[in-house]
Amino acid sequence: MNPINTIQPIRWAKNHLQLLDQRLLPQQNIYLSLKDAPATAQAITDMVVRGAPAIGITAAYGVVLAARVAYAKAGDNWRQAIAADMQKLAASRPTAVNLFWALQRLSALFPDISGDPEPVLLAEALHIQQQDITDNQIMGDFGAAYLPENSEIITHCNAGALATGGYGTALGVVRSAWTAGKLQRVYADETRPWLQGARLTAWEMVQEKIPVTLIAEGAAAARMQQGNISWVIVGSDRIANNGDVANKIGTCGLAILARYYGVKFMVVAPTSTIDMQLNSGAEIPIEQRAGNELLQCGQQHIAADGAEAWNPVFDVTPADLVDVLVTERGAIEKPNQEKIAQLMK
Structure with a gap:
């Protein structure tokens, strides 16, 4: 097992939820302290925190804060008083299934709680976060086993x-491969429009002295064409039960390029990201965000006046473009409905 890295995007400290404000990275390293569920939901919506597992963990802590407020106001009637805050958390990001998984997991504890609900719910939220870290390390080792020596890989988003x-998840594989001496370099797509590859992935790699080269999305094909790229490795926000994968916009195009150039394509995600209720990627809700995210860069307007924007946050990569799906329960080659059903038993 690999030692955990020192980056902590989510922490429970001083009896509150603290989130590293990822909108400010890499220029500023600032934590926001959140004291209630509406502020937590708004932080998720506003991309203070992002990434499906992190959203789920944050939502779990949001339930803790909601329960604290509800119990203080309504006493033993806190279950009714918490309903509005639970709805706000559920509405914060529609695509990341881990959000709903976490809310359901904590809600399942409600009936058996007597007295103050906060200690029970906080223990569960802390457990969810620690289990996620452990699972990531397991996935990292599973995924790294597929990489050849002296690997160069491309990743997308963060x-x-x-x-x-x-x-x-994806960078967990990178960390494990680097520790094992199998990785030579990471090529990080810049990932428009929020530039998670440029601001976040590159920042993480620099912090840990893992060689990283930033590329524009449009450069990925040329880089594959030159050779020596062994894998494209990405995460996911929701996976249908047939293996179709929703991930940051641009992932599907990267998978198509990888297939054309003979580069393997790996998706790394915990089983909590697999939505067994959805039979295909066509059923995954795709979040649409404000057009200004494309029309502007920071606060600077960069598009021609009068231009409109189409800004889906995610796209769906068909399962037949995925060579390996890595989870904490194991890796599936060429994932399909039958293999995923077996994995999830």
Whole structure:
């Protein structure tokens, strides 16, 4: 097992939830202290925290804060008083299934709680985060086993410690491969429009002295064409039960390029990201965000006046473009409905 990295995007400290504000990285390293569920939901919506596992963990702590407020106001009637805050948390990001998984997991504890609900719910939220870190390390080792010596890989968006409880999914594989001496270099897509690859993935790699080269999305094909890229490795926000994968916009195009150039394509995600209720990626809700995220860069307007924007946050990569799906329960080659059902038993 690999030692955990020191990046902590989510922490419970001084009796409050603290989130590393990822909108400010890499220029500023600032934590926001959140004291109630509406502020937590708004932080998720506003991309203070992002990445499906991290969103789920944050939502779990949001339930703790909601229960604290509800119990203080309504006493033993806190279950009714918490309902509005639970709805706000559920509405914060529609695509990341880990959000709903975490809310359901804590809600399942409600009936058996007597007295103050906060200690029970906090213990569960802390457990969810620690289990996520452990699972990430397991996935990292599973995924690294597929990489050849002297590997160079391409990744998209940020699926590292910042997107999880710690260590990372796609970047967990990178960390494990680096520790094993199998990795030579990471090529990070810049990932428009929020530039998670440029701001976050590159930052994580620099912190740990893992060689990283930033590329524009449009450069990925040329880099594959030159050779020596062994894998594209990405995370996921939701996976249908047939293996279709929703991930940051641009992932599907990267998978198509990888297939054309003979580069393997790996998806790394915990089983909590697999939505067994959805039969295909066509059923995954795709979040649409404000057009200004494309029309502007920071606060600077960069598009022609009058231009409109289409800004889906995610796209869906068909299962037949995925060579390996890595989870904490094991890796599936060429994932399909039958293999995923077996994995999830």
